[in-house]
Amino acid sequence: xxxxxxSFAAFAIPTPLGAPLPKPQVFDNxxxxxxxxxxxxxxxxxxxxxxxxxxxxxxxxxxxDPEFHDRxxxxxxxxxxxxxxxDDLILxxxxxxxxxxxxxxxAAAMAIHxxxxxxxxxxxxxxxTHTTHGRxxxxxxxxxxxxxxxxxxxxxxxxxxxxxxxxxxAEEGRRIAQSMGHKRAAVxxxxxxxxxxxxxxxxxxxxxxxxxxxQVQLLAEAAGPLEVLSDAEAREVFRLLGSDYVAWLGYQGxxxxxxxxxxxxxxxx
Numbered sequence: 426x427x428x429x430x431x432s433f434a435a436f437a438i439p440t441p442l443g444a445p446l447p448k449p450q451v452f453d454n455x456x457x458x459x460x461x462x463x464x465x466x467x468x469x470x471x472x473x474x475x476x477x478x479x480x481x482x483x484x485x486x487x488x489x490d491p492e493f494h495d496r497x498x499x500x501x502x503x504x505x506x507x508x509x510x511x512d513d514l515i516l517x518x519x520x521x522x523x524x525x526x527x528x529x530x531x532a533a534a535m536a537i538h539x540x541x542x543x544x545x546x547x548x549x550x551x552x553x554t555h556t557t558h559g560r561x562x563x564x565x566x567x568x569x570x571x572x573x574x575x576x577x578x579x580x581x582x583x584x585x586x587x588x589x590x591x592x593x594x595a596e597e598g599r600r601i602a603q604s605m606g607h608k609r610a611a612v613x614x615x616x617x618x619x620x621x622x623x624x625x626x627x628x629x630x631x632x633x634x635x636x637x638x639x640q641v642q643l644l645a646e647a648a649g650p651l652e653v654l655s656d657a658e659a660r661e662v663f664r665l666l667g668s669d670y671v672a673w674l675g676y677q678g679x680x681x682x683x684x685x686x687x688x689x690x691x692x693x694x
Contacts, residue, residue: 437664437665438665438668438670438671446674447674447677449624449626449670449673452491455491455492458491459490459491459492460511462488462490462491462498462625463488463498463511463514464511464690464691465488465624465625465626465680466486466487466488466498466500466511466514466550466625467509467510467511467513467514467690468680468683468684468690469486469552469625469626469628469629470486470500470506470507470509471506471507471509471683471687471690472629472633472679472680472683473486473506473552473554473629473632473633474505474506474507475507475683476633476636477557478506478554478556478632478633478636479505479506479507479554480554480555480556482502482503482531483531483533483554483555484506484553484554484555485499485500485531485533485534485537485538485552485553485554486499486500486550486551486552486553486554486625486628486629487499487534487538487542487550487551488549488550488625489542489548489549489550490516493518493524494546495518495519495542495543496516496517496518496519496524497516497517497519497538497539497542498514498515498516499514499515499517499530499531499534499538500513500514500515500531500534501513501514501515501526501527501528501529501530502528502529502530502531502534503529504528510689510690510694511690512693512694513526513528514526515527515528515530517530517535517539518539519539519542519543520539521535521539536597536598537551537553537597537598537601537619538551538553538598539598540596540597540598540599540600540601540602541598541601541602541605541621543598543599543602544598544599544602544603545602545605545621547607547623548602548621548622548623549622549623549624549625549628550621550622550623550624550625550627550628550629551619551620551621551622551628552619552620552621552628552629552631552632553613553617553618553619553620553632554617554632555616555617556617556618556636556639557640558636558637558639558640558643559612559617559618559635559636559639560616560617561639561643562612562618562639562642562643563612563613563614563615563616563617563618564614564615566585566614567585568583568585568612569583569612569635569638569639569642570642570651570653571653571654571658571659571662572641572642572645572651572652572653572654573638573641573654574662574666575634575637575638575641576638576641576642577654577658577659577662577663577666577667578631578634578638578662578663578666578667578672579610579634579635579638580659580660580662580663580667581608581660581663582608582609582610582663582667583608583609583610583611583612583635584604584605584608584610584611584612585611585612585614586600586601586604586605586611586612586613586614587614587615588600588601588613588614588616601613601619605621609621609622609631609669610631610635618632618635618636618639619632620632620635622669622672622673623669624669624673626672626673626676626677626680627669627670627672627673627676628672629676630672630673630675630676630679631672634672634675
């Protein structure tokens with residue numbers, strides 16, 4: 426399930442020198458694909474913890490199940506991101522029913538992610554946690570400005586959303602999803618950042634990039650007026666680097682590093 430953004434003919438991928446670029450694995454076995462998605466989700470939590478993006482009981486990343494599309498895998502409530510293993514993940518449906526795993530699930534995770542997965546069938550994964558710079562950035566009503574290459578990844582591809590600060594209402598996720606449409610990121614005002622993608626890798630990498638872009642813009646704004654790229658320049662950078670594939674590609678080094686350092690992630694408990 427790819428985002429319609431990735432079907433745009435205008436997208437292009439910079440051609441590397443030497444060997445061809447790697448590509449995501451395509452599965453013909455649903456059990457293997459489920460195991461891969463769960464592994465990548467667990468690794469995403471480990472990466473977020475490594476970057477200091479865990480904030481107590483807040484925060485969740487989800488991935489849609491490859492067989493039951495109305496169900497998604499999510500982290501157990503209050504388990505620190507740095508300790509999450511694929512076997513810890515919980516499978517829930519969009520109505521809140523539990524289908525696999527044990528332990529409580531964050532009510533906010535259900536409110537946000539169930540609505541997103543139910544409303545946006547092209548979204549495979551979604552990420553949201555309470556980061557330092559994301560929360561600071563969301564305290565003012567403005568979008569990320571195209572002030573550098575990385576910020577252009579979000580050019581005309583994110584929204585501002587004003588909703589509940591403590592998200593518990595079942596309809597809040599649907600409202601977020603409806604405001605996003607086919608855009609792949611949101612600044613939740615007075616709350617933080619949220620990203621989606623056609624894979625865990627794309628959603629997670631986009632979140633890491635968005636948090637860093639928020640940090641850079643806050644620093645730049647503190648120093649003085651911003652020098653913003655033109656619409657044409659920003660649009661061209663987005664055309665070359667804005668696809669979910671490029672986000673997936675940017676994530677692979679982090680993913681492989683975590684697997685090397687934590688081989689237990691690939692073994693059942």
